[in-house]
Amino acid sequence: MKITSVDSIGLSGMSPKGGWSHEIKPEDSVHSLIIIRTDDGKMGVGSVFTNAGLVEAALNVLRPHVVGETAQEPSRVSEKLHQHMFWMGLGGTVTHTISGIDIALWDIFGQITGQPISRLLGGCYRSRVMAYASILMEMPELMKEQSSFYRNEGYRAIKIGWGPFGRHNDPRLDEKIVKAAREGAGDDTFLMVDAGGSDAYWPNGLNWAIRTADMLKDYDVYWFEEALKPDDVDDHRTLRERSPVPIAGCECLTRRQSFMPWLEKRAIDIVQPDVTKVGGISEQIQIARMANAFGVRYIGHGWNTAVGLAADLHLAAAFPTTDFVEYIGGSPYVDAITTSGWELGEDGMLAIPQKPGLGIELDKDALQSMTVADVNRIVG
Numbered sequence: 368m369k370i371t372s373v374d375s376i377g378l379s380g381m382s383p384k385g386g387w388s389h390e391i392k393p394e395d396s397v398h399s400l401i402i403i404r405t406d407d408g409k410m411g412v413g414s415v416f417t418n419a420g421l422v423e424a425a426l427n428v429l430r431p432h433v434v435g436e437t438a439q440e441p442s443r444v445s446e447k448l449h450q451h452m453f454w455m456g457l458g459g460t461v462t463h464t465i466s467g468i469d470i471a472l473w474d475i476f477g478q479i480t481g482q483p484i485s486r487l488l489g490g491c492y493r494s495r496v497m498a499y500a501s502i503l504m505e506m507p508e509l510m511k512e513q514s515s516f517y518r519n520e521g522y523r524a525i526k527i528g529w530g531p532f533g534r535h536n537d538p539r540l541d542e543k544i545v546k547a548a549r550e551g552a553g554d555d556t557f558l559m560v561d562a563g564g565s566d567a568y569w570p571n572g573l574n575w576a577i578r579t580a581d582m583l584k585d586y587d588v589y590w591f592e593e594a595l596k597p598d599d600v601d602d603h604r605t606l607r608e609r610s611p612v613p614i615a616g617c618e619c620l621t622r623r624q625s626f627m628p629w630l631e632k633r634a635i636d637i638v639q640p641d642v643t644k645v646g647g648i649s650e651q652i653q654i655a656r657m658a659n660a661f662g663v664r665y666i667g668h669g670w671n672t673a674v675g676l677a678a679d680l681h682l683a684a685a686f687p688t689t690d691f692v693e694y695i696g697g698s699p700y701v702d703a704i705t706t707s708g709w710e711l712g713e714d715g716m717l718a719i720p721q722k723p724g725l726g727i728e729l730d731k732d733a734l735q736s737m738t739v740a741d742v743n744r745i746v747g
Contacts, residue, residue, distance in 0.1 A: 368438045368479065369406045373430050373468065376400040376740045377419020378672070381699040385670075386503045386529025388567050396420070398643075398672050398700055400734075401467030402745050405438045409478055410747065412729060413470030414674035416643040417463040419740075425464035428455055433468060439479055441472035442649040449622070449646065462621040462646055469647025470678050470725070477724030484678070484726075485719055488652055488685035495716040496683040497524055498694040499559065501670060504530030507540075507547035514551030514558075517696055523715030524691060525552050528561030528592070533571050533579070542582050549586045557691075561592040565619050571595075573602045580610035590615040590637055603634040613637055618668035621645050623653045630661040641668040643675045648682065655686050669693030672700045676709070677725040684719040692717065703733045 379396040391397060399422040401413035415422050432451055436444050448465045455461055477484050485491045500517040504510060504527045517525050527548045532541055545560060552558055560583055564571070576594040583591055590613040595602050597619040607614040613636035620626055621644055629635055638658045642651045655665035666689055667679045676692065683689040694709075694717070695701050702708060706728045709717060720726025735742040 368409070370403055370434055370436050370438050371406050372404045373426060373433050374402045374745045375415075375419065375422045375426055375467075376402065376734065376738050376742065376745060377422065378700050378737050379419070379739070380737050383695060383698045383700075384503060386563060386566075388534075399467065400672070400674060401464070401471045403433075403438070403468065403471040403475060405475060409438065409475050411438075411471035411474035411478070411724065412674055412727075413467035413472075413474070413647070414643045414672045414678070415463050415467035416641060416671050416675075417460055421460040422464050422467070425461050428452070428461065429464060429468065438472060438475045441469055441476050444472060445469040445647055445649045458621050458625070463644050466643050466645060466647040466650075469649050470642065470674065473648045473678075474724040477726075481723050483719070483721055484648065484681040484724060485684035488648070488681065491684045491719065492687045493684055493719065495712065495718050496680060496689070497557075497691050497715050498522065498711060498717045499524035499526050499557065499691050500696045501526045501528065501693045502696045504528060504532045504544050504548075506531065507543045510544050511547035511551035514548045518552050518556055521711045521713060521715055522556070524557035524559070524589075526559035526561055526592070526693070529563035529566065532560075533562050533575065541579060545583060545586050545588070554587070557589045558586065559590050559592060559615075560588050562594045564593040564595045565597045569596050573605060576602075576606050577609050580606065580612055580614075584611040588612050592616060592639070593618070600628050600632055600634050603629070604632045607634060607636060615639055615666070618644075623650055623657065626654050626657065630657060630663055633661070635663060637664045637666055639666060639668040641671070641675075642678045642682065643671045648678055651682055652685070655682065655689070659686075659688065665689055666691050667693070670695055673702070673705045673709070673727060674725065676701055677720055677727045680717060680719050681725070699737065704730055704737065706730045
């Protein structure tokens with residue numbers, strides 16, 4: 368079974384806000400899909416957290432190494448791509464794009480074997496996992512309203528992030544936002560806080576992060592994410608040592624090798640690689656196992672698409688200590704590009720797909736409304 372084509376579909380027109388200082392507009396492209404086809408008619412889909420133009424440029428380099436390869440060995444093919452890309456920008460757009468290729472190959476491998484990806488990764492520790500609604504921070508009144516809305520929608524875990532948090536001159540506003548979120552979510556809901564330290568020109572340092580962590584404990588915050596700039600491993604280690612709440616991060620890192628200093632230095636409590644950036648499922652499962660060896664929890668970062676969410680669900684099923692997946696509140700790229708969508712259980716849980724591969728089917732008509740690519744030509 369040979370790979371015959373590798374194509375990309377850039378998503379745009381309905382891009383959700385990210386809370387970035389240079390805010391995402393609906394027409395901006397920050398997510399792309401990868402479609403791989405085989406000579407016997409199989410089709411796999413992957414997801415990439417990268418602009419459509421960059422993904423297509425990377426595919427121009429990667430495609431000759433993929434077309435003609437077997438579709439039954441995702442990890443070997445992905446490692447081949449990593450090995451051949453050291454001189455072509457490995458770690459950035461190229462690695463992000465390999466992520467989408469790898470996910471698509473696992474999707475095909477599952478179809479070939481008739482098994483869901485979670486089982487192919489070694490077995491299923493759970494059939495459902497709690498989804499946390501990932502929403503932007505707002506000013507206090509609206510923050511309370513938003514968190515209450517998602518609580519009433521059935522979520523039992525909510526993460527608030529970015530927005531005005533840490534980006535103003537009023538030292539009391541951060542606490543007012545968290546207090547409002549807790550009031551809206553209720554005491555029986557997990558509440559996480561994401562400062563968004565990977566934003567351009569993040570203004571805060573270690574002292575701010577320590578003071579903020581002390582404040583967050585008063586609102587029973589489950590973890591504090593991206594409190595510092597994403598490259599600052601030493602200050603993260605100090606923060607973790609002094610913080611009364613768990614410290615999470617590493618969503619910006621790519622390739623398993625980049626995670627080793629963070630694990631060796633005990634710089635985080637929860638490691639959050641993004642399967643659509645880091646190198647795909649093959650790379651993510653290795654990072655999860657490394658983290659486990661160091662006593663660090665693995666919970667994937669999932670601010671991307673329905674395809675990325677499906678991959679995260681399979682990874683959560685296959686790893687014993689992963690009890691959350693991230694769910695972007697209100698993103699059409701998550702809610703609308705598959706035929707079945709997602710159904711949240713009364714207890715805030717999502718079911719792990721049980722069909723072969725990723726276990727999802729693209730909605731071609733919905734997808735066409737979110738891209739300038741020719742979906743019928745690429746997807747068939």
